[in-house]
Amino acid sequence: MNAKIKPKHYDISLEPDLINATFSGQVKIYINVLQDTHSIVINSVELDVLSASIEQNNRVFSLTTKYDEENETAIFHCTQQINPGDGILKIAFSGILNDRLRGFYISRYKDRNGKDNKLASTQFEPTDARRAFPCFDEPNQKATFSLCATIEENHRAISNMPEQKQCKNNDGTKTIWFEKTPIMSTYVLALVVGQLNCIEKTADNGTLVRIWSTEGLESKGKYALDVAIKILQYLENYFGIKYPLPKLDHVAIPDFAAGAMENWGCITYREPALLFDPSNSSSATRQLVAEIIAHEMAHMWFGDLVTMRWWNDLWLNESFASWMGDKAINSIYPGWQKWTQFLVADTGHALRLDGLLNSHPIEQEVQNPNEIGQLFDAISYSKGASIIRMLENFLGENTFRKGINSYLNKFQHDNASTDDLWECLQAESGRPVKEIMGAWIKTTGYPYIGLEIDRAKDVHEILISQKRFIYEQSASTKDCNETWPIPINTIDSNGKTSMHLLKDQSQKITIPKITQTEWVKLNVEQAGFYRVLYQNEDLYLLNEAVKQKLLGAADRLGLISDSFAMVQARLTPASTFLTQCNAYINETSQPVWSELLHGLRYIQNLIYGKGYYDDFTKYSRHLLKQIQSEVGWETNSNDDHLTSLLRSQILLSAGQFEDLAVLEKAKSELQNSLAMGNQIPADLRRIIYVLAAKQGDQELYDIFWELHSKSNFQEEKVRLLSALTQFQDPGLIAKTLDMALTEKVRTHETISVIVQSCGTHNGRKLTWEFMKENWKELDRRYGEGGFGLMYMIQALSGFRNNAALKDIDEFFKSNCVPAAELTLLQTKETIKNNIDWIEYNKTDLSTWSYLTEMK
The missing domain is CATH 2.60.40.1910 (Immunoglobulin-like)
Incomplete structure (x- = not known):
């Protein structure tokens, strides 16, 4: 942005006003001027600069300010020449605590007494530190930071470093100073202010680990605290580098755009990604909390200690955190079979996206915030993590680890590029890593x-x-x-x-x-x-091996995944995959079932309403019959983790394939719970809510909203929102969508309501009409980019006719989405593929008989 200036240190003072949703601040930036200049360009957006000056050699010069909104910068001009050497840039400014979950924003919630309350939080990645204070907001512009915050006396403040001191003021506020940070990028700076409490424990290495939440939810952080301590020990041991900061805070925020954010020493989370209630949280949440903590803690080294030079190497952060987080989880919880689950959650996800023409390389040139934001997808996270796993397998685990240790030691507190990583791995292994990995990083797609x-x-x-x-x-x-x-x-x-x-x-x-x-x-x-x-003869022999369990779970999963992909790409007919499913009728692996059910649900969506739809659902129920009998409805305290996940998955799928007995059981279980007050087991609660809603009426719909209003546990609210998207009545679908834009639904959960409503046959068209009618508000909230905007547009991928494709195309020509251009192209390509798939397979599926397969 500005090759003439290099920041060295920031002194930042912020004073948030939660009542009026504003803030004021001052920043002193200690800079090194590299060449003669009359102007300084700095990132700043949605901030009012009140005054600016530069001090050099004990002389202070006032600066005039000009804004460049398109490039999100402020240009400070000095009438005197600014000379090479040290200087202090001083800026006073004010801004808004926005409601868009970016920059410095406000989060609203009900406290433990049911009263409305607020807190303020930052979310700076990738390019939103500039919304909180003027700064050189690029990852390679590393500096140290000293932060102080003036807040209400009954509030607490958390930042990257421990509190250094505080003093009370005469106006009902107090000022808190935090210790100076190590050198780091602007996007990992953090500040959270509100009525917060924590639980804490000191790890064996002396690091203070704390779990923060709004008052009254602290006890739900116990599981996260235990996990975080274990992961810290594992990561320090693997990397051979001690965690660099004196404390590590994990903070649950009521409103949060993503799952979590790796602010150095102050990781922020969406509440269900950190808080776990043994009586009310599911096994899926238990795993989610551990996975996200592991991912974010891996960032403390990959991303925070060593940072990519520019966003084109985002994958160095995200892919390594995804892979390393799963490696930690696999070590701590081996019974979860994390590497087999990885094939579904990461490799499978990435393969599906990267099979599109409108995918992108892992290493992608980007210039502006709109382009940068679109990199946060399954390519940067999951494809990158998958090729890292592939490379580790090729080089050997010990060799790979030594190369990673060399890379981290060489570039700690600095920036690095992809080539820097390859050179370290190449030096350690003696293999042509750079040559082998170049194509995987720089080429779109895969073979x-x-x-x-x-x-x-x-x-x-x-x-x-x-x-x-x-x-x-x-x-x-x-x-x-x-x-x-x-x-x-x-x-x-x-x-x-x-x-x-x-x-x-x-x-x-x-x-x-x-x-x-x-x-x-x-x-x-x-x-x-x-x-x-595979050729048919080879596939037949492999299917026989699947039946006899001669192949491990990962290989059984891979076979069915590859076979379905060939069907999806129209390289083989749909009946080939359906026939192969018969080899899995005795399958007991949860990850394998996840992959198999993905294929079945894909076909179900595309053939809904066709003459062969009933045969298909009968066959799907047949495939599930044996495993359904084995897992049953009864939960047991002795169930292992994957059994609990499998039970939920199988029963939900059976209901989605219209198993009348399962649907009736879900309905009766809910009725008994409502009548008798007995609690439904947490692992069954979501599926019972969802399947009951599929058969539900206005009375049940109102009950669900009442339960949603009464609950103060966000995970339960999320379950109920999922169910509220599943009612079949068009009037109730429309009402749920309308409610999603009210204060009853958190800003980030609005996206979930839209996505899940769009995923139902009755709701898809209604959801699209809702999106068009409310686009002005949706664009205001999410249009600047991020996961929410991308997920919302991706939800339209379920359409399967030319009329919808044309309508989507025409709407977005008039309502551009520069922060999701690539996602829109992918969505339109997917709809076109859906249309072609239906045409290609209509004869095959018309002549296919489930009776033949069931023999």
Whole structure:
């Protein structure tokens, strides 16, 4: 932004006024002027600069201010020449505590007495520190920070560093000074102000760890505190670098745009991502809390200690935090089978997005806040994490770890690039890491592998080839000839393995000899970021291995995932996948069922209302029958974690596939609970609410809103909101959508209501009409970008006809979304693919019979 100026230190004073939703402040920025200049350009948006001056050599010069709203900067001009050397830039300013969950914002909530209350919080990533104070708001403009806050006497303030001192003022306020931070980027600075309490514990390494919440919710932080202590110990041990700050706060914020934010030493969270109530929280929430804490704590090293130079390398932050967080969780909770779950939550998610033509490379050039915000997606988080896992598998765990330690030690308290990481890993491993990983980072998409095995004889050599995997099968995509260096491993019927590196379009590889009736599987444990298209004979042998559980859960998951992807891309017909599902009828793995059910639900949405829809749902219920019987409805204190997740998943899916017995059971369980006052087990509560709502009337609808109003636990409110989106009556759907824009629903939960309403057959068109009618308010709240805007537009991907596609296209031509241009392109591409998929499969599914599959 300004090569003439380098910030060294900020002294910041902020005074938030929660009653009037405003704040005032002053900042002294100690700068190094690198060359003669008459002007200083600094980031500032939605701030009124009241005065500005620069001091050099004991002389003070006033500065005039000019705003550049498009580039989110203020330009300070000096009539005197500003000379090279040290200087102090002094700025007084004021701003608003906005309600858009960015910058310095206000969060409203009801306290434990049911009274309205407020707190103020910051959310600066990626480019919103400039909304709280004028600053050089770029990740490579690192500096140290000294912050003080003047707040009401009955409030508390939390920031990155411990409190240094405080004093009471004569006007009912107090001023708190915090210790000076290490050198860091502006986007990880934090301040939270309000009526907050905490629980705390000192870790073995001497770090004070605290869990903060609004008053009355402190006890729900006990689980998070225990998890955070364990993860801190694991991460310090893995990285070989002590956590750099004296304390680590985790703060639950009532209104919060994302899941959490990795402010150094002061991590902020959405309440259900941090607070856990053993009596009222589900197993899914138990896992979510641990996962998000692990992800954010990994950022304390990857992102905060070592920071990417510019946002094009965002993946260095997010991918490593995703991968490292899961590595920590897998060590602490091995029974959760986190790496198998990773294949669904991360690898599967990324493969699905990256199969679109309108995807983007992991390393993407970006210039402005709109472009930067769009990088926060499954490519930067999940594809990056998946290729890191692939690289670790290729280099070996110990070698990879040594390379990571070298990278962190070399660049701590500094900025780094992707090439810096590759060089450290290359030096440690002696392998051509930079050459291998270049294509994976800089190229959009990924390959699928075809293999040819001569089944007429015993073989020890097979021909493999690669081609880009794309959902759209058109003349323009058939000649795609990108190639990737692909680490390929194999396993066969005898458990023998081999490792290869495919560099060309095709090549022969040598494997342990297999007979005509023995199988071979590529991509062992799905460690590679690619798909595999098997010939029918090979797939038959592998399906037999699935039936006999001769393959591990990750490999069983990979087979069904790849097969469905080929169906989705119209490389094989839908009936191929449906037939293959029969091999999984004895499946007991929760992650495997997650992947299989994803495919079934995708087909269900696209064929709803078709003549073969009833056959499809009957077959789906048939597939679930055995596992449904095994998990049952009864929860048990001895259930392991994955069993609890599986039960919820299977029963909910059975209801979605219109299993009348399951629907009736959900309805009766809810009626008994309402009549007798007995509590529904937390793991069953959401599915019972949702399935009861699918059959519900106005009376039940009103009951759910009443329960929502009475609950002071956000997780329960979220469950009830999910159910309120599932009523079938159009009038009730419309009412829920209208309520989503009132104070009854938190700003970030409005997005969830829209997304879930749009995910139902009866609600999709109504939700789209609601979005169009209320676009002015939705754009005001979310139009500047972030997860909310992207999720809202992605929700339209379920449409499956040209009329809807045309309407969406025309609406957004008149109502541009510069902060979600790529998401809009992806959504329109997906709808087009839906239309083509229905046409491609209509004959196949019309002649397919569930009776044949059930034999």
